[in-house]
Amino acid sequence: MIILLIYITIFVLAFLFVKHVIGRLMSTSADFTSLKTVTFGDESAVRPNRWASVISIVTIFLLWGAFTGSKWAPIHAPGPFVGDAVLTYTLEAADGSTDDATVTLRVHKHGEAPELPEVEAGGGFAKNDVALVSAGRSKTVIFDKNDEAKRKEGAKIVAVDGKPIAIGTAVSVDAGKVTLTDKGALSITPPGGMQMEPIWLPPPEKVVERFGEISSEGYQGFTLWEHLGYSLFRVVVGFIFGALVGIPLGYAMGLSNWFRGWFDPIVEFMRPVPPLALIPLVIIWAGIGETGKIILLFLAALWIMAIAARAGVSGVNITKVHAAYSLGASKFQLMRHVIVPNSLPEIFTGARVAMGVCWGTVVAAELVAAEKGAGMMIMVASRFQLTDIVIMGIILIGVIGYGIDIMMRIAERYLVPWKGRS
Amino acid sequence: MRFDLPNGGHVQALKDISLEIKTGELMSVLGPSGCGKTTLLNIVAGFLAPTEGSMTLNDHLITEPAAERGMVFQQGALFEWMSVRENVSFGPRMKGQREAQWRENVDHLLNIVGLSDFKEKSVFELSGGMQQRVALARCLANDPDVILMDEPLGALDALTREKMQGLVLKLWKETGKTIILITHSVEEALLLGERLLVLAPRPGRIHKEYRLPFADLGVGQDLREVKKHPEFGEKREEILSMIWDMEEEIMGSAEEASA
Numbered sequence: 001m002i003i004l005l006i007y008i009t010i011f012v013l014a015f016l017f018v019k020h021v022i023g024r025l026m027s028t029s030a031d032f033t034s035l036k037t038v039t040f041g042d043e044s045a046v047r048p049n050r051w052a053s054v055i056s057i058v059t060i061f062l063l064w065g066a067f068t069g070s071k072w073a074p075i076h077a078p079g080p081f082v083g084d085a086v087l088t089y090t091l092e093a094a095d096g097s098t099d100d101a102t103v104t105l106r107v108h109k110h111g112e113a114p115e116l117p118e119v120e121a122g123g124g125f126a127k128n129d130v131a132l133v134s135a136g137r138s139k140t141v142i143f144d145k146n147d148e149a150k151r152k153e154g155a156k157i158v159a160v161d162g163k164p165i166a167i168g169t170a171v172s173v174d175a176g177k178v179t180l181t182d183k184g185a186l187s188i189t190p191p192g193g194m195q196m197e198p199i200w201l202p203p204p205e206k207v208v209e210r211f212g213e214i215s216s217e218g219y220q221g222f223t224l225w226e227h228l229g230y231s232l233f234r235v236v237v238g239f240i241f242g243a244l245v246g247i248p249l250g251y252a253m254g255l256s257n258w259f260r261g262w263f264d265p266i267v268e269f270m271r272p273v274p275p276l277a278l279i280p281l282v283i284i285w286a287g288i289g290e291t292g293k294i295i296l297l298f299l300a301a302l303w304i305m306a307i308a309a310r311a312g313v314s315g316v317n318i319t320k321v322h323a324a325y326s327l328g329a330s331k332f333q334l335m336r337h338v339i340v341p342n343s344l345p346e347i348f349t350g351a352r353v354a355m356g357v358c359w360g361t362v363v364a365a366e367l368v369a370a371e372k373g374a375g376m377m378i379m380v381a382s383r384f385q386l387t388d389i390v391i392m393g394i395i396l397i398g399v400i401g402y403g404i405d406i407m408m409r410i411a412e413r414y415l416v417p418w419k420g421r422s
Numbered sequence: 423m424r425f426d427l428p429n430g431g432h433v434q435a436l437k438d439i440s441l442e443i444k445t446g447e448l449m450s451v452l453g454p455s456g457c458g459k460t461t462l463l464n465i466v467a468g469f470l471a472p473t474e475g476s477m478t479l480n481d482h483l484i485t486e487p488a489a490e491r492g493m494v495f496q497q498g499a500l501f502e503w504m505s506v507r508e509n510v511s512f513g514p515r516m517k518g519q520r521e522a523q524w525r526e527n528v529d530h531l532l533n534i535v536g537l538s539d540f541k542e543k544s545v546f547e548l549s550g551g552m553q554q555r556v557a558l559a560r561c562l563a564n565d566p567d568v569i570l571m572d573e574p575l576g577a578l579d580a581l582t583r584e585k586m587q588g589l590v591l592k593l594w595k596e597t598g599k600t601i602i603l604i605t606h607s608v609e610e611a612l613l614l615g616e617r618l619l620v621l622a623p624r625p626g627r628i629h630k631e632y633r634l635p636f637a638d639l640g641v642g643q644d645l646r647e648v649k650k651h652p653e654f655g656e657k658r659e660e661i662l663s664m665i666w667d668m669e670e671e672i673m674g675s676a677e678e679a680s681a
Contacts, residue, residue, distance in 0.1 A: 322469055323499040323557075327513040327564050328489030337512070341503040418502035418546050 002194065003063060010059050018051045061204060069195045070203035077194040080135035082107050084117055085175035085190055088161050089143060091126040094154030099124035103131065103141050105175060107190045110134045125149045131188075136197055138189035140181060151184045160186075202388040207395070210388040219389065220380055222372045228396060231366065231374040234290065235358045235404075238297020242354065246302045247347060250309025251339070267306055275300035275361040279368050288369040293362060300361045301354040308350020312343020345419040348412045355408060359401045374400075435461045437625035439475075443568075443602070443617075448594050450603045450615030452661065454668045458626025459604045460572060466602065467493050467570050480567060489513060492566030494557050494574040500545045506532070506556055507541045513564025524563070531559040534596070535589065551582035555589070562597060571603040575610065587613055588645055595641045608661050612636055612654060613645055620661060622668055630664065632657070 039045040065073025085105045092098045101122055108114045114132065121127040125148035133139035149155035157180060159165055161173040170179040176190035198206065215224045222230075252259035253267070278299055286292035316339055324338045366375025374397050381389030412419065436458045443449055453459050464470040466477060468487040477484040479491070487493075492513075500509055507528060508515075514524035532538055535555040545553060554574060561569055574590075575583045587610060594601055605611050611618055613636055622629035634657070639648050648654060 317498045319495040319497075319499040320501065322467070322487065323493060323495060323560075324501075324512070324516075325469075325487035326467055326489070326491055326493040326566075326570075327516060327560070329512075329516045333516050337516075338501065341501070344503075416503075418544065 003067065007059070007063065010055075014052070014055045014059075018049070018055070022051060064201070065204055067194065067196050068198070068201050068203035070205055072203075072205055079195045080107075080193040081176065081191040082109060082135050085188075087173050087175040087178065087188070089126070089157050089186065090159040090162075091143075091147065091149060091155055092158045093125060093149040097125075098158065099126040099149075101126035101128050101143070101147070103129045103143060103175075103186065103188065105139065105141075105188055105190060106130070106132050107135055108132065110136070121146065133188070133190065135190070136192050138187055141186045141188060143186050156184050157186065199385055199387055202391065206388045207392050210386075211392050214389065214392070219377055220372075224377075227372055227377045228374050228400065230372050231359075231362050232400065234293045234297055234362050234373070235355065238294045238362075239301045239351075239354055239358050241294070241298045242301025242358075243305045243351065245298075246305030247309045249302075250306040250311075251313055251335075251343075253306065254310045254313025255335075255339075263306075267303055270299075271303045271307065275357065276364050279365050282365075283369060288371070293365055293370070293373075296365055297358045297362060300357050304350050304354040304357060305347070308347050308353075309343060311350075312346035313339055315346055316342045344416045345412075348408070348416055348419070352405060352408045352412075355404050356401065359397075359404060363397055435626055436465075436472075437627050439626070439628055441619075441628075443600060445567075445600055446598045447617055448601045448603070448614060449617040449619060450605055450611040451619045451621060452605060452608060452611040452615075452665070453621030453626070453629070454623055454665050454672065455606065456672070457621040457623035457668075459606075459621060461626065462621075463570050463572050463602065463604050466568075467491055489517070489564055490567045492561035492564050492569045494554075494561050494569065494571045496573045497550070497553070497577045500553055500556055500560070502544070502546050505542050505544060506537060506548070509545060509556055510559045510563045512560060528559075528563055531562050534593070535559045549582075551578050551586060554578060554586060558589070558593065562593065562599075566599070568600045568602065571601065573604055573606065576606070583610075584645060590614055591641050591645075608658055608665070609649070612657055612661070613648060618661075620664060623672060629668070632661075 033045055033047065036042065036045045062073060062075075064070070066075055067077045069076055069079055083106075085107060086102050087105075088100050088102050090098050090100050101124065102119070104117050104119045106114055106117050111134075116130050116132060119128045119130050126143075127146040127148070129141055129143050129146065131139050131141050143157070144150045144155065147155070156167075157165060160171055160178045161175075163171045163173065165171050165178065165180055167180045167182060167184060170177055172178075176188055178189075179187045181187050202210075211224075218224060219227065249259075249263060249267075253263050254260070275296060278296055282292045282296045282299075286295055320338055320342065321334065324334050329337065362373070363375035366373035367379045370376040374393055378390045378393035378397075381387075381393065439462065451459050451462065461470065465472050466484065468484050468491065471485070484491070493499075501512070504512070510532060511521075511524050511528045514528070529538070529541070532541055535558055537552060537555055537559070540548060540552065545556065548556065554577075557574070571590075575586050578586060590601075590603075591614065593599075603611075603614055605614070612634060615632070615634055615636075616638065618632040618634055620629045620631070621627065636648050636651065636654060639651065
């Protein structure tokens, strides 16, 4: 919640800063779009503000670093308390008399093993206690080990730092949150701060470090590039087979009554079935090896490509077909020179969608069962609670997915320059 | 020509249209909207099969589209994935001609329509008027016996349109092709119709036929001069009021039906 508020604050402040400070400093260009006065509602006049993009990315990393105690972040959210905390408890003996004693808690960083603090026992029937606890953890203190009045004998704590307490209730004191356990022992949680522990979210440098380590040493018997390469290989092979079958199928459905009638129910039925739902069946049929994965991705790409090709055929302007026929084209020539090129934009759109779906499906399939692959890597890492590998894997999966889409877009611009311009 | 409708009824789109067109004739077809102009042209082109009657060209029946009947559409019929030259050479290439065979003719046609500087450009880079000139050249490159034009200048602005009308006349005279032109502009029909057919709607039928001198007058002359011809204004008024009456009739019958 606090993080969200911080994020929104940064968003607003950055906007105001860029608008009023940088906007003044930078000379405004006078190209056509920037001269438009109506921009709200004119989608073509909306261009991404590059400052916003940069600040957005920086903000994400800054928040990530600040809340994980990263060495790279210039500012940090308050970390967990480290040092000695002292609280006073009031013990009531069976006869109703009370005595105060202290608990000195030495809170140390995780992994360190400091010495117990030395504290005098003090007077009365309650004696002072000492304990060690890792930062961010809680500690149950058996306070009556050294006391003269024991819990077994009916003694109980009635107040902590003067605040009354009973079994099952909690009070907040300077030393942190204190609760009485069912058996009457003190459970002390020193202030945890606002930073995430590495097991929830490791700092960015740990992820980078792990990336360096895994890219040189590999993980689970395969190098990082083998994991990613196998995922990519499955996607590409599955997609190619899907396109090889799907595109002709779509053309046939767009050109022949019989094919349309025969395959329409199948395609329309299979289209809304998410490929993920086929994973169990494919594993039963083909096992967890390459064949199963490729069959799954083939099925994921097939329907998308078939529908794209069918839409491409039905998108042909009828006057183009008429024109080609009255220029003397045969059916084959019409196919080759009119229908195929005219459907290319649709097919490219379909291919982009299919590649995206395939990439998502392959990761999901590897999460379920695989010997190697990007999804398998993060699945295994999560079992060992290696969150840094999980995050690294997610980032790599995102980067590759984005890269695939960019390459498809470049290919599209190169191969179908007339898209959207007829 | 009768279409069955999904609700069991039918529409008589065209009825008893009998025409004989001579080689080299330039005929324009005019009529109120919905009178079956485009249906008539589609039948002649072979895109639609008539329910009754038949058409004959070069002593054979027309049953399907063929290279002998070239067609120029209103818009959107060019192939965006081809350059201007590839578009124009489409017909010859489909016949299996080599580049050496068609190159000269295609370049010549592109020069005639004034696109010699745009041969290698993509079609989508051209303006609407240029695109229609490409469409004309493409049709001519295939050397058809009859050219069918379905409101070829309908999507152009008034100025470009006037220029293109001159170009159509010029091409007609130079090539001696038979041209059937559909239009909804009375002026265009007068200027580009050596023979002018006015169709009446419901069912589509020939209402009146004219033989006009303006097309011949217009060849090689400023079309604005032709429009000043006294007979031109007279004919225009006559045809306009004729079509106006027909539109009134349609509206009237529609109102009666709804009343």
